[in-house]
Amino acid sequence: MTNSIKHSLRESKTARWSALAIVSFTMLTGYFLTDVIAPLKGLLEGHLGWTSSDFGFFNSAYGWFNVFLGMLILGGIILDKMGVRFTGLMATIVMVTGTALKYWAVSTHSLDGQSWHILWFDVNAQVFMAALGFGIFAVGVEVAGITVSKIIYKWFKGKELALAMGLEMATARLGTALALATSVPIAKALGVTDVSRPILLALILLCIGVLAFVIYIFMDKKLDASEPVKSSQTMEDEAFRMSDIIQIVTNKGWWYIAILCVLFYSAVFPFLKYAADLMVNKFGVSDDLAGTIPSMLPFGTILLTPFFGSLYDRKGKGASIMIIGAFLLIFVHTMFAIPFLNHWIISIILILVLGVGFSLVPSAMWPSVPKIIPERQLGTAYALIFWVQNWGLMGVPALIGWVLDKYCITGQTIRDGITVNTYDYTLPMTIFAGFGVLALLFAYLLKREDAVKGYGLQEPNIQH
Numbered sequence: 001m002t003n004s005i006k007h008s009l010r011e012s013k014t015a016r017w018s019a020l021a022i023v024s025f026t027m028l029t030g031y032f033l034t035d036v037i038a039p040l041k042g043l044l045e046g047h048l049g050w051t052s053s054d055f056g057f058f059n060s061a062y063g064w065f066n067v068f069l070g071m072l073i074l075g076g077i078i079l080d081k082m083g084v085r086f087t088g089l090m091a092t093i094v095m096v097t098g099t100a101l102k103y104w105a106v107s108t109h110s111l112d113g114q115s116w117h118i119l120w121f122d123v124n125a126q127v128f129m130a131a132l133g134f135g136i137f138a139v140g141v142e143v144a145g146i147t148v149s150k151i152i153y154k155w156f157k158g159k160e161l162a163l164a165m166g167l168e169m170a171t172a173r174l175g176t177a178l179a180l181a182t183s184v185p186i187a188k189a190l191g192v193t194d195v196s197r198p199i200l201l202a203l204i205l206l207c208i209g210v211l212a213f214v215i216y217i218f219m220d221k222k223l224d225a226s227e228p229v230k231s232s233q234t235m236e237d238e239a240f241r242m243s244d245i246i247q248i249v250t251n252k253g254w255w256y257i258a259i260l261c262v263l264f265y266s267a268v269f270p271f272l273k274y275a276a277d278l279m280v281n282k283f284g285v286s287d288d289l290a291g292t293i294p295s296m297l298p299f300g301t302i303l304l305t306p307f308f309g310s311l312y313d314r315k316g317k318g319a320s321i322m323i324i325g326a327f328l329l330i331f332v333h334t335m336f337a338i339p340f341l342n343h344w345i346i347s348i349i350l351i352l353v354l355g356v357g358f359s360l361v362p363s364a365m366w367p368s369v370p371k372i373i374p375e376r377q378l379g380t381a382y383a384l385i386f387w388v389q390n391w392g393l394m395g396v397p398a399l400i401g402w403v404l405d406k407y408c409i410t411g412q413t414i415r416d417g418i419t420v421n422t423y424d425y426t427l428p429m430t431i432f433a434g435f436g437v438l439a440l441l442f443a444y445l446l447k448r449e450d451a452v453k454g455y456g457l458q459e460p461n462i463q464h
Contacts, residue, residue: 009226015219016155020164022216023148024171026092029209030141031175033099033202034062039183039276039291043195046418048106054127056401059273061131062138063394072390073245075143076383080244080376084151085217087379091144092210098137099203105129107196142390146382151216153370153378155223160462162367166309169362170302177298180276180291188288193416244377248384253372253455256446257365258388260322260439264361266392267329267435268354272297273397274404274428275351278336280415281423283344287415293347297355304359312364318371318457319447321364326443328357329436337429361439364457371455396435400428 009015037044037058044050050058066072079087105111105126114125148168156164183198248254275294279285285293312318332354335341373381408423450457 008228009219009223010155010159015223016159016164019155019216019219019223020152020168021171022212022219023088023151024168026088026209026213026216027141027144027148027168027172028175029202029205029212030095030144031172032179032205033095033137033199034141035176035179035272036183036198036202037195038273039180039294040187040195040198041274041277042280042287042415042420043184043187043193045420046416047193047195048126050124050127052401052404052421052423054124054401055273056398056404057123058127058131058134059270059397059401060394061135062397063390063392064131064135065139066142066387066390067394070387071139072142072146072383072387073380075139076146076380076386079143079147079150079379079383084147084154085220088144088147088151088213089210089217091140091147092206092213094140095137095144096140096203096206096210098133098135098140099199099206100133101136102130102133103196103199103203105133106199107194138390142386143383146379146386149366149369149382150379151220153375157370157375158462160310160313161370162309162312162363163306164309165366166306166359166363169366170305173298173301173305175298176272177295177302180272180295180298182291184276184288184291244380245384248373248377248381251372253446253449253453254369254381254385256442256449257369257372258385260326260361260442260446261365261385262389262392263435263439263442264326264329264365265389266396267333267432267439268358269393270396270400271333271432274400274425277423278425278429279344279347282336282342282425283347284342285344285347293344293351296348297351297358299355301355301359304356305363308359308363309367312367312460313462314460316457316459318364318368319443319450320458322361322443323440323447325357325360325364326436326440328353328360329439330433332357333429333433333436337426337433339424339426361443368455368457371457400431403428403431 041055044055075087075091078090111126111129115122116125116128118128149165152164152168153161179198179202186198186201187193187195189197272294276290279290279293280287308321312321332350335346335350369381369385370378404423407427408425410422410424412419413422446457
């Protein structure tokens with residue numbers, strides 16, 4: 001058996017880092033689509049007649065199926081039962097399908113002027129169909145996310161786990177950065193504004209991402225072939241059971257990580273949806289450049305997330321890292337909420353500081369889950385965390401859009417020959433700062449729970 005382990009493919013640095021690069025690229029294509037429409041808020045209002053509430057409704061669709069139909073939890077169970085190859089391929093195909101529907105909705109004229117009555121409310125038909133496509137895509141990208149987390153653990157357990165997870169997150173964030181920085185210029189290219197153009201580019205990238213994952217499937221088969229054959233007793237012990245969900249959700253440490261996750265991500269991802277509009281309204285940045293400043297946040301994380309992950313691997317202190325990240329989150333959003341701090345240089349500094357905070361928490365949070373949850377339950381545990389997180393990713397964008405329309409319209413102005421609303425972002429930024437305060441509380445509770453239960457969150461990941 002020792003000989004088999006010695007020759008396992010995961011012992012090859014080239015093999016495991018190549019596997020990481022391939023699945024990270026697939027996630028990059030997913031994150032590009034996730035945020036490609038964020039900088040287009042003004043153009044959607046001006047050219048397609050969307051309101052802030054429409055924009056919030058569209059972004060809330062990210063959590064529709066994952067939250068209410070439990071698709072993420074189902075995805076986690078499928079992952080633990082069927083493995084990473086089947087689940088990952090299924091997830092990437094769902095991503096492409098949803099994006100194709102979203103592209104059709106934004107590019108077609110067949111929905112122009114139509115309003116549909118859905119359940120108890122009326123909604124712009126184009127907004128609804130685009131949101132439906134985004135919701136379907138979100139099922140795929142979230143299940144792909146938990147699959148990739150399990151893939152990384154499969155290749156890097158006992159090795160550079162936090163560094164590998166940090167590099168994967170950094171690569172995925174590069175997709176976010178590229179989307180925020182290039183979306184408006186692509187939409188305005190060739191002298192004609194077309195908001196569907198960036199979505200078409202995202203669709204093409206996602207198709208390439210699927211092909212990349214197909215390449216990974218062959219690597220995964222080789223890895224399994226190189227590992228020692230598991231006995232039937234071991235396979236039975238590792239098989240998923242419904243009682244595993246009970247074990248996970250009765251684990252206090254798991255809840256602290258899940259709640260910290262939803263609070264932290266609710267203060268970052270929904271913020272990024274509105275950040276370009278914030279730059280225009282508060283800091284006077286032009287539409288064309290407004291997405292460039294928020295894009296600095298993911299670019300910062302590209303360097304820092306692997307650095308902090310490597311630090312956690314070698315030195316530990318995972319719970320402390322999360323507490324520092326939550327502090328930075330509170331500081332940044334509080335500064336954004338102060339009305340007279342409105343010079344564009346301040347916005348760049350605050351985005352860069354937020355990038356540090358955004359690197360600290362995920363770099364320690366995701367590698368901490370395997371210290372709290374057994375390996376055979378990891379897929380389900382990650383899925384349940386993502387499910388909790390999706391409540392925030394669904395509710396917060398809709399809340400901010402409603403708050404902007406209800407309380408924050410300050411007037412109207414003409415941009416690129418089109419009349420659009422102007423907004424005061426003080427109240428939305430105060431809401432985001434509140435999420436940061438709660439995140440800090442749960443980061444502290446997690447550290448205290450670790451001291452009681454001895455999970456080892458403050459211990460290094462690398463086993464010598």
